[in-house]
Amino acid sequence: MxxxxxxxxxxxxLQSSLTASGGxxxxxxxxxVALAQDAAAPPNPLGVYLRIxxxxxxxxxxxxxxxxxxxxxxxxMIIADELDAxxxxxxxxxxxxxxxxxxxxxxxKYGPQGAGGSTNIPDAWADLRQVGAQARSLMRRAAAxxxxxxxxxxxxxxxxxxxxxxxxxxxxxxxxxxxxxxxxPDPVPVKQRAEYRIIGRPQRVVDAADIVTGRARYGIDVQxxxxxxxxxxxxxxxxxxxxxxDDAAARAVPGxxxxxxxxxxxxGEPLAANxxxxxxxxxDDTWSALKGRDALKVEWTRGPWASESSTxxxxxxxxxxxxxxxxxxxxxxxxAARAAAxxVVSARYRVPFVSHAPLEPENCFVHVQxxxxxxxxxxQQPAGAQRAVNLVTGIPRPAITVExxxxxxGFGRKLTNDFVAEAALISRATGLPIRLQWTRSxxxxxxxxxxxxxxxxxxxxxxxxxxxxxxxxLASASKYYRRANVKPEDLWTPELYPDDFPxxxxxxxxLEWHAVASGIPRGSWRAPAHTANxxxxxxxxxxxxxxxxQDPLALRLAMLGxxxxxxxxxxxxxxxxxxxxxxxLERVASAIGWGRRxxxxxxxxxxxxxxxxxxxxxxxEVEVSPRGEVAFRRVxxxxxxxxxxxxxxxxxxxxxxxxDGLSTALNLEITIEGGRVQQSNFDGYPLATMAQxxxxxxxxxxxxxxxxxxxxxxxxxxxxxxxxxxxxxACGVRIRxxxxxxxxxxxxxxxx
Amino acid sequence: xxxxxxxxxxxxxxxGDGDMPLLWYLRDHARLTGxxxxxxxxxxxxxxxxxxxxARRSCxxxxxxxxxxxxxxxxxxxxxxxxxxxxxxxxxxxxxxGYCQAGQIMAATALLERKPDPAPEDIDAITNYxxxxxxxxIRKAIxxxxxxxxx
Numbered sequence: 001m002x003x004x005x006x007x008x009x010x011x012x013x014l015q016s017s018l019t020a021s022g023g024x025x026x027x028x029x030x031x032x033v034a035l036a037q038d039a040a041a042p043p044n045p046l047g048v049y050l051r052i053x054x055x056x057x058x059x060x061x062x063x064x065x066x067x068x069x070x071x072x073x074x075x076x077m078i079i080a081d082e083l084d085a086x087x088x089x090x091x092x093x094x095x096x097x098x099x100x101x102x103x104x105x106x107x108x109k110y111g112p113q114g115a116g117g118s119t120n121i122p123d124a125w126a127d128l129r130q131v132g133a134q135a136r137s138l139m140r141r142a143a144a145x146x147x148x149x150x151x152x153x154x155x156x157x158x159x160x161x162x163x164x165x166x167x168x169x170x171x172x173x174x175x176x177x178x179x180x181x182x183x184x185p186d187p188v189p190v191k192q193r194a195e196y197r198i199i200g201r202p203q204r205v206v207d208a209a210d211i212v213t214g215r216a217r218y219g220i221d222v223q224x225x226x227x228x229x230x231x232x233x234x235x236x237x238x239x240x241x242x243x244x245x246d247d248a249a250a251r252a253v254p255g256x257x258x259x260x261x262x263x264x265x266x267x268g269e270p271l272a273a274n275x276x277x278x279x280x281x282x283x284d285d286t287w288s289a290l291k292g293r294d295a296l297k298v299e300w301t302r303g304p305w306a307s308e309s310s311t312x313x314x315x316x317x318x319x320x321x322x323x324x325x326x327x328x329x330x331x332x333x334x335x336a337a338r339a340a341a342x343x344v345v346s347a348r349y350r351v352p353f354v355s356h357a358p359l360e361p362e363n364c365f366v367h368v369q370x371x372x373x374x375x376x377x378x379x380q381q382p383a384g385a386q387r388a389v390n391l392v393t394g395i396p397r398p399a400i401t402v403e404x405x406x407x408x409x410g411f412g413r414k415l416t417n418d419f420v421a422e423a424a425l426i427s428r429a430t431g432l433p434i435r436l437q438w439t440r441s442x443x444x445x446x447x448x449x450x451x452x453x454x455x456x457x458x459x460x461x462x463x464x465x466x467x468x469x470x471x472x473x474l475a476s477a478s479k480y481y482r483r484a485n486v487k488p489e490d491l492w493t494p495e496l497y498p499d500d501f502p503x504x505x506x507x508x509x510x511l512e513w514h515a516v517a518s519g520i521p522r523g524s525w526r527a528p529a530h531t532a533n534x535x536x537x538x539x540x541x542x543x544x545x546x547x548x549x550q551d552p553l554a555l556r557l558a559m560l561g562x563x564x565x566x567x568x569x570x571x572x573x574x575x576x577x578x579x580x581x582x583x584x585l586e587r588v589a590s591a592i593g594w595g596r597r598x599x600x601x602x603x604x605x606x607x608x609x610x611x612x613x614x615x616x617x618x619x620x621e622v623e624v625s626p627r628g629e630v631a632f633r634r635v636x637x638x639x640x641x642x643x644x645x646x647x648x649x650x651x652x653x654x655x656x657x658x659x660d661g662l663s664t665a666l667n668l669e670i671t672i673e674g675g676r677v678q679q680s681n682f683d684g685y686p687l688a689t690m691a692q693x694x695x696x697x698x699x700x701x702x703x704x705x706x707x708x709x710x711x712x713x714x715x716x717x718x719x720x721x722x723x724x725x726x727x728x729x730a731c732g733v734r735i736r737x738x739x740x741x742x743x744x745x746x747x748x749x750x751x752x
Numbered sequence: 753x754x755x756x757x758x759x760x761x762x763x764x765x766x767x768g769d770g771d772m773p774l775l776w777y778l779r780d781h782a783r784l785t786g787x788x789x790x791x792x793x794x795x796x797x798x799x800x801x802x803x804x805x806x807a808r809r810s811c812x813x814x815x816x817x818x819x820x821x822x823x824x825x826x827x828x829x830x831x832x833x834x835x836x837x838x839x840x841x842x843x844x845x846x847x848x849x850g851y852c853q854a855g856q857i858m859a860a861t862a863l864l865e866r867k868p869d870p871a872p873e874d875i876d877a878i879t880n881y882x883x884x885x886x887x888x889x890i891r892k893a894i895x896x897x898x899x900x901x902x903x
Binding site: 066067068069070202204205207208209211212213214215216217218220221223229254285286287291357358359360361406407408409410411437439440441648652653655656657658659660663681682683687689690691693694695696697 | 792876
C-alpha cells in the first residue's frame with residue numbers, strides 16, 4: 001500500500017498544538033525544550049508549518065525563497081498532497097528565515113530556505129512529504145476515535161476523513177481533536193505515486209491574484225514606518241578607493257538626510273560582505289536620494305586592475321591556451337589516443353562575462369539597532385543575509401531577523417548579500433531604518449558576473465568514426481574569486497565538472513584548466529558552468545559529427561549508448577543515467593521531425609545536457625535570412641526532472657530557461673575597459689523582447705517515477721548550442737564566440 | 753504652483769519637485785507600489801502606466817509632464833473586479849517572479865483598447881522585458897483577453 005518511508009531524522013521534528021481558534025497547528029520541534037512546552041501554549045505565529053482551521057482552511061508555510069521559480073506553490077503542494085487536503089482549501093504564507101540557535105550548531109527550523117542549485121524540490125521531497133503525512137495520520141486517528149474504529153480503517157480525501165460506511169468528517173471538524181493527539185514517534189509511510197492527487201497536476205502560481213493586481217510585495221515595496229531611502233555611488237573600477245569627495249551639494253538637496261561613506265573590501269580580501277567602496281545618500285524618498293547622489297562629487301583611485309580590458313583578457317586566454325595547464329582530470333591516455341586517431345577535430349570557443357540583471361534591482365530594508373537587527377528583502381540566500389549583517393555589525397545571528405519578500409528575479413544575483421551588508425552598514429552609520437535601492441546602472445556595473453573563458457576542445461576519432469579521445473582545455477576567470485577558504489588548486493572546481501558528458505563514454509578523457517587573472521567579481525549565474533560547458537560541448541559534438549560525416553543525433557546516441565548509470569560526484573549527483581539523457585534527446589528529435597530536410601535557409605539543431613539532477617534537451621528550427629537575421633520557426637524542449645511536482649511550473653521554468661538561454665546567446669555580453677564594466681543600462685545590455693523570441697516554446701515533460709530534481713536551471717544550458725547548431729545547419733556558419741550579435745551578418749556578407 | 757492630475761479617477765495635487773519621475777511619485781508619494789522600477793531609462797517597461805489611455809513609461813515621464821492627465825495604474829485596473837486582462841493572466845499562469853507583469857498588463861490593456869483583435873505582429877510591438885521569459889504565455893493571455901473582451 002505504501003511507499004518506503006523517506007529518511008527523516010529520528011529526532012522528533014514536528015510538534016502539534018491547538019490554535020486559539022480551535023485548529024491544529026504543526027510547528028517544528030527542537031529538542032527537549034520545545035517538546036516540553038505546553039501543547040496549548042500560544043503558537044509562535046512565525047513558526048507555522050501547517051495550520052488547519054476549524055473552517056477547513058489549510059494554511060501552509062512556504063519556507064523557500066520565491067524568486068520566480070515557483071517554490072511558493074510547489075513546496076506547499078507536496079505537503080497538501082500527503083495531507084490529502086483539497087488544494088482549493090489551501091492558502092500559503094511565506095515563512096521568514098528560521099534558524100534554531102539553541103543547540104551546539106545552528107539548525108534549520110523549517111528546512112533549507114535558499115534558492116540556488118535547483119535544490120528546493122529535492123530537499124522538500126526528503127522531508128516535506130513527512131510533514132503532510134504526519135498531519136494526515138493525526139486526522140485519521142482523530143476520526144477513528146470519534147467513530148470508534150481503528151485508524152487503519154479511516155481513509156482520507158480532499159480534506160475529509162472517510163468512514164468505510166460513507167460517513168465523513170472534515171479536517172476542520174477534526175482539527176481540535178487532532179491537536180490533542182501525540183504525533184507519531186517515527187516517520188509514517190508516505191503515499192505511493194498512484195495516490196497523488198495534487199502532485200503531478202498543474203497548479204497555478206499561488207500569488208497570481210496579488211501579482212496581477214499589483215498587491216504582491218517585493219523587496220522594493222517594503223514600506224516600514226520611519227524608513228529612509230538610501231542610494232549609493234560605488235567606485236566604478238574594481239578595487240578602487242575614494243580619493244576625495246565633496247558632499248556639500250548633495251547634503252543641500254531637499255530631502256537628503258545623511259551622506260555616509262561605506263567602506264568596501266581591500267584588494268585581495270574575501271568578498272564576504274559588500275563588494276565595493278562607495279558613498280550612500282540617505283533621503284526621505286527615492287527621487288531626493290537620486291538627486292543627492294547626482295550632486296555628489298567623488299574622485300576615485302583607479303585601483304589595481306585599471307589596465308584590465310576585454311581585449312587584454314582575450315589575449316591572456318590565447319596565451320594561456322598555448323601552454324599546458326592544470327590537468328584536473330585524466331582518464332586513459334589522451335595523447336596516445338590522439339596519436340592513433342584516424343581523424344582529429346578541434347575548435348576553440350569563447351564565453352563572455354554576463355550579468356544576472358534581475359528585473360528587480362537589488363534592494364533591502366535593514367534596521368540595525370544596538371542589540372538587534374531586522375532585514376526584509378528579496379533574498380535568494382536568507383541565511384547568508386543574516387551572516388552578512390552579523391559580519392558587518394557584530395550583532396549575533398540569533399538577534400537578526402530576516403524576512404523574505406517575493407523577489408523580482410534572482411538568477412543567482414541575490415545569492416550574494418552584498419546589498420544587504422551595505423544596507424546594514426548604512427543603517428548602523430546613521431542609526432536609521434534604511435531601505436537601500438540599487439539602480440539598474442548599479443546592478444549592471446557591480447555584479448558577480450558569470451565567468452568568462454576560452455575553451456579548446458579536441459576529439460580523436462577512429463576509422464569507424466567512434467570518439468576515442470576527448471580533451472577540454474579551459475582558460476577562465478574562476479567563479480571562486482576571493483572566496484574565503486578556497487585553495488588556489490581548487491579554483492577550477494566550479495569551472496569544469498569532471499563527470500559531465502562525455503566522461504566515461506570516451507575512454508581517453510582529459511580536462512585541463514588555466515586561471516585567468518581578472519579583478520572583475522564573479523559568481524553563480526543560473527546553471528553556472530553548465531551554461532558555458534553545454535554550449536561548448538554540444539556545439540563541438542556537431543562539429544565532430546559533421547567533420548566525420550555522421551548525423552549529429554546518431555553520434556550523440558552512439559556515444560550515450562545503452563542505458564547505464566554512472567557515478568556523478570558534482571552537484572546534481574550522485575548518479576547520472578545515460579538512458580534518461582537519451583530519452584529527452586529522442587523526444588525532442590522526434591517532436592521536431594529530425595531527419596527531414598528543411599526548406600532552404602532553414603536548419604534544425606539539437607543539444608542535450610544533464611544539469612543538477614535534471615535531464616534536458618532542445619531541438620530548434622531557425623530560418624536565417626541572406627542578411628543574417630535569425631527567425632525562430634520552432635522551439636521544442638524536453639525535461640526529465642523525475643516525478644513532476646507541478647507540470648505547469650515545470651513548463652514555465654523550461655520556457656523561461658529557454659528564453660534566458662536564447663536571449664543571452666544572441667545579445668548579451670559584459671565588456672571591460674579601463675578596469676571597469678562598460679555597460680550601464682539595458683541599451684548596452686539588451687535583453688530580448690517578445691518580438692525577438694520564439695512565439696512559443698513547446699515543453700515535453702517526461703513522466704517519471706524517479707525522485708524529483710528541481711527544474712529552475714535545466715532549461716538554459718542546451719538552448720544556446722541547439723540554436724547555434726541550427727544556425728549552422730541553416731546557413732553553414734559556425735558561431736564559436738558568444739554573443740551572436742552581428743557576427744552572422746558579417747559572416748554571410750563575407751561569404752557573398 | 754502645484755500640479756494636478758488624476759490617478760485611477762482620484763484627483764491628486766503635488767506641490768513638490770515637478771521634475772520627479774511619475775514612477776517615484778506613484779511609488780513613494782501616492783504609495784501605489786504596483787508600478788515597478790526596472791531601469792529608470794524607459795527601456796524595460798516595468799513602470800508602464802496608462803496616461804490618457806496610452807501606455808507610457810513612468811520612469812522617464814516627469815510629474816509636470818502629466819499635469820492635467822488621467823493616469824491609470826495596475827491598482828486602478830481591477831478596481832471593480834478583475835479586468836479581463838488580469839483574469840487572462842491568471843488563467844494562463846503567466847507570472848514567474850511577477851515583477852514585470854503589472855507593466856506587461858498595462859501595455860497589453862493599452863494594446864487591446866486600441867486593437868481589440870491584435871495580430872501576433874501587434875503583440876510584437878510590446879517591448880516590455882520579462883527577465884523570466886514568460887513571453888509565450890503573455891501571448892496566450894493577450895489572445896484570451898481579446899476573446900473575453902469581445903464577448
